[in-house]
Amino acid sequence: MAFENTIDVEHPIHDIRSEAIKNFESKGFPSKKDEAWKYTSLNSLQKVDFSIFPKEENTLEYSQVKKYFLHEIDTYKIVFIDGIYSSYLSETTHDGVDICLMSSALTKPMYQQVMDLYFNKVASKEESLTTLNTAFSREGAYIYIPKNKMPKKPVEIIHFATGNEASLLLQPRNLIVVEENAELQVIERHQSLTKNEVFTNSVTEIFADKSAIIDYYKVQNNNAAASMIDNTYISQKNTSNVSVHTFSFGGKLTRNNLNFFQNGEHINSTMKGVTILGDKQHVDHHTLVHHRQPNCESHQDYKGIYGENSTGVFNGKIIVDKIAQKTNAFQQNNNVLVSDKATINTKPQLEIFADDVKCSHGCTIGQLDEDALFYLQTRGIPQKEARALLMYAFANNVLQSVRIPELKKRINKLIATKLGVRLGFEL
Amino acid sequence: MLKIKDLHAKVEDKEILKGINLELNAGEVHAIMGPNGSGKSTLASVIAGKEEFEITKGGVFFENEDLEDTAPEERAHKGIFLSFQYPVEIPGVSVTNFMKTAINESRKARGMEDMPANEMLKLIREKSEMLDIDRKFLSRSLNEGFSGGEKKRNEIFQMAMLEPKLAILDETDSGLDIDALRIVANGVNKLRSKDNAVLVITHYQRLLEYIVPDFVHVLHDGKIVKSGDKALALELEEKGYDWLKQESAV
Numbered sequence: 001m002a003f004e005n006t007i008d009v010e011h012p013i014h015d016i017r018s019e020a021i022k023n024f025e026s027k028g029f030p031s032k033k034d035e036a037w038k039y040t041s042l043n044s045l046q047k048v049d050f051s052i053f054p055k056e057e058n059t060l061e062y063s064q065v066k067k068y069f070l071h072e073i074d075t076y077k078i079v080f081i082d083g084i085y086s087s088y089l090s091e092t093t094h095d096g097v098d099i100c101l102m103s104s105a106l107t108k109p110m111y112q113q114v115m116d117l118y119f120n121k122v123a124s125k126e127e128s129l130t131t132l133n134t135a136f137s138r139e140g141a142y143i144y145i146p147k148n149k150m151p152k153k154p155v156e157i158i159h160f161a162t163g164n165e166a167s168l169l170l171q172p173r174n175l176i177v178v179e180e181n182a183e184l185q186v187i188e189r190h191q192s193l194t195k196n197e198v199f200t201n202s203v204t205e206i207f208a209d210k211s212a213i214i215d216y217y218k219v220q221n222n223n224a225a226a227s228m229i230d231n232t233y234i235s236q237k238n239t240s241n242v243s244v245h246t247f248s249f250g251g252k253l254t255r256n257n258l259n260f261f262q263n264g265e266h267i268n269s270t271m272k273g274v275t276i277l278g279d280k281q282h283v284d285h286h287t288l289v290h291h292r293q294p295n296c297e298s299h300q301d302y303k304g305i306y307g308e309n310s311t312g313v314f315n316g317k318i319i320v321d322k323i324a325q326k327t328n329a330f331q332q333n334n335n336v337l338v339s340d341k342a343t344i345n346t347k348p349q350l351e352i353f354a355d356d357v358k359c360s361h362g363c364t365i366g367q368l369d370e371d372a373l374f375y376l377q378t379r380g381i382p383q384k385e386a387r388a389l390l391m392y393a394f395a396n397n398v399l400q401s402v403r404i405p406e407l408k409k410r411i412n413k414l415i416a417t418k419l420g421v422r423l424g425f426e427l
Numbered sequence: 428m429l430k431i432k433d434l435h436a437k438v439e440d441k442e443i444l445k446g447i448n449l450e451l452n453a454g455e456v457h458a459i460m461g462p463n464g465s466g467k468s469t470l471a472s473v474i475a476g477k478e479e480f481e482i483t484k485g486g487v488f489f490e491n492e493d494l495e496d497t498a499p500e501e502r503a504h505k506g507i508f509l510s511f512q513y514p515v516e517i518p519g520v521s522v523t524n525f526m527k528t529a530i531n532e533s534r535k536a537r538g539m540e541d542m543p544a545n546e547m548l549k550l551i552r553e554k555s556e557m558l559d560i561d562r563k564f565l566s567r568s569l570n571e572g573f574s575g576g577e578k579k580r581n582e583i584f585q586m587a588m589l590e591p592k593l594a595i596l597d598e599t600d601s602g603l604d605i606d607a608l609r610i611v612a613n614g615v616n617k618l619r620s621k622d623n624a625v626l627v628i629t630h631y632q633r634l635l636e637y638i639v640p641d642f643v644h645v646l647h648d649g650k651i652v653k654s655g656d657k658a659l660a661l662e663l664e665e666k667g668y669d670w671l672k673q674e675s676a677v
């Protein structure tokens with residue numbers, strides 16, 4: 001891949017970008033030699049000659065893509081087609097809150113102050129793919145919720161790839177700032193509409209001020225030619241509550257780097273995931289929670305079901321600093337392998353420097369419980385359906401914490417479809 | 428209805444059932460009693476089709492059909508029901524949703540449409556009231572965190588919903604207090620008709636005061652060592668099982 005596009009030297013974040021490109025040039029793409037990339041190879045992606053910007057602006061009719069929206073309810077929408085903002089499909093607002101575009105935030109003086117305070121402040125300045133994004137990204141979502149505010153409805157950030165480019169590289173950049181006592185719900189989705197190759201390298205920075213509440217939902221149900229590196233960085237202050245749910249049901253290669261930094265006390269951080277893969281799909285969840293202050297909690301619960309030749313990785317790192325006494329950190333990763341050829345590598349990584357902490361972690365890799373299967377069969381449920389029902393039950397309890405009922409229903413249905421369960425009941 | 432002929436079954440090279448003969452006709456209630464480890468639950472599992480147990484000789488016939496190659500779900504569709512001694516906990520599936528799935532799968536196997544939602548609700552209400560089951564209970568995950576008694580009552584609720592031809596009750600009385608025992612027995616008796624048969628597996632004759640058997644069999648070391656009428660149950664209660672062991676040793 002070549003990044004011949006020159007950087008705009010007039011730009012206010014020019015220095016940040018020059019720094020980032022220098023870093024990327026010295027590091028290059030991560031390789032299997034890097035411990036954090038041991039099980040995920042980007043080799044095949046690096047061989048593709050991706051276009052960085054589409055040659056022309058592409059359009060989509062709402063009816064073509066309606067099903068990818070949470071259309072059952074009213075939402076704000078920030079929609080991109082091949083990386084370019086689609087005002088036609090979007091619904092943004094400046095009514096008390098800013099739900100709009102990164103390109104505006106990067107260029108308009110009225111956003112300068114927020115940008116100076118937050119842009120590239122929690123994202124890594126060393127991790128190579130993050131710096132690649134910092135160097136070249138021009139577009140994404142910008143959300144700013146001032147003190148005590150709550151947008152009237154959830155925000156959907158959706159990226160469509162039309163396939164009009166043979167192979168496309170997308171580098172969205174999102175900045176989300178939720179001030180003291182404010183609230184926000186976000187649903188993010190990336191959808192490729194054809195079999196042409198798409199590679200997304202996304203960076204999202206999220207700042208939760210005192211007592212802020214943020215629920216972030218990532219729906220990853222892309223097609224077999226779409227790959228995605230998601231780098232999400234979250235900084236939390238006192239008594240804030242942030243949850244990220246990641247639903248990984250499709251895509252060729254998906255890497256989720258989810259990083260929480262607790263910069264205050266009485267913080268709650270929640271990471272939940274349901275992964276259901278088949279075919280040759282690969283998903284790698286790398287989580288990090290850095291407990292930097294006392295009296296905080298973190299909860300991680302990732303469930304995975306791997307079929308056919310799919311491969312999965314879960315690597316959950318928890319750092320508890322010396323001063324972070326009374327930390328409660330929970331981590332759970334349970335997996336079911338439904339094929340002999342599927343594999344999962346799961347590993348907790350604990351670095352605990354405080355002595356008064358509660359920290360529990362557990363990972364399991366198993367098959368379905370034969371006694372449970374027999375029990376369901378004796379009630380007339382055929383083996384195939386019984387298997388699917390057990391997997392469904394295994395995965396679906398992660399959904400209890402989804403706070404948008406319509407989204408919960410949609411994900412529930414997606415899980416059922418994915419597993420081939422004919423649910424004899426309405427969800 | 429059910430014919431068991433010289434049934435031998437083993438698990439992991441250990442022979443557990445060593446030649447069982449038993450015949451149940453429609454309208455009859457049979458009881459099987461016997462000490463722990465004699466093979467009662469194994470017999471129940473083999474009838475229900477658990478693959479873990481290998482039939483080495485003889486077989487199980489239901490309505491004159493050899494069940495050897497019949498999957499557990501097909502046996503259920505034919506009308507065989509097993510109330511488990513240890514019902515399995517299934518987190519994430521509510522009692523109601525489980526029941527709906529089970530009923531509609533059975534209907535599908537018989538070429539019927541799904542049961543209309545209002546009919547299903549009515550049936551659930553009717554059967555749960557009969558067994559004095561709280562509505563809240565129905566939205567809980569199947570057997571998860573249920574007490575021993577709640578699990579057993581839930582088994583009988585499932586039986587009442589599915590209306591089997593042959594109901595096998597494996598120690599359904601254990602974990603039940605006397606009131607619950609009466610309710611459960613009443614549920615079983617409601618199912619009894621000239622077209623149904625019940626096989627009651629129990630340790631004690633207490634349950635048999637409420638579900639009165641036509642025949643009582645004693646299972647010992649994988650074989651039926653004695654059969655009789657309900658008086659045999661009383662005799663066993665009085666004398667215990669040691670008496671039988673000595674007799675069979677002679």
Ligand SMILES: Nc1ncnc2c1ncn2[C@@H]1O[C@H](COP(=O)(O)OP(=O)(O)O)[C@@H](O)[C@H]1O
Nearest residue numbers: 438439443462463464465466467468469470479
């Ligand atoms: N899955 C199994 N694997 C090995 N042994 C078993 C298994 N199931 C039952 N058994 C053995 O078979 C014998 C009969 O058990 P069971 O049928 O449960 O007896 P009962 O119900 O009469 O108490 C016991 O010795 C038990 O240990």
Ligand SMILES: [Mg+2]
Nearest residue numbers: 467468469512
């Ligand atoms: Mg038993």
